[in-house]
Amino acid sequence: MPHYLTELYSPKPAWLALSLAERQSYFASIAEGMGALSALGVEPIAFGETEPSIHPAPQQFFSVWRLPDAEAQAALLSGIAATGWHDYFDTVNAAGKGVDFPAHLTQLTGV
Structure with missing residues (x-):
C-alpha cells in the first residue's frame, strides 16, 4: 500500500522577512533536491x-x-527538514498508509 503525506503550513515571520530574490533562491535549491526524491x-x-x-x-x-x-x-520528511523549511513555515503533518474506503471504515470502527 502506498503511503501519503499531507502538510498544512503557513509562513513564519522569517519567511516574510526575506526578499523576493531570497525566496526565489530558496525555492531553486528545493527544486534541485526533488530529483533525488523522485x-x-x-x-x-x-x-x-x-x-x-x-x-x-x-x-x-x-x-x-x-x-x-x-x-x-x-526520506521526504528528512529532506524537508534539511532544507530549513521549518525555519520559514509553521507546519503540521499527517502521514500514513493509504487504504480503501471499506478498510478505513474498519479502522474507524476499531477506535
Missing part, C-alpha cells in the same frame, strides 16, 4: 491554498504527496 518514488500530488470556507484550518497552504513506502516517507 528517484525514491516520491510523487507530488497537489499543492495549494487552503479553502477558508470549508472547515477552515489555521494554516494557509497544503501539499499532498504519495510515497511507495515508509522509507521514502522518512
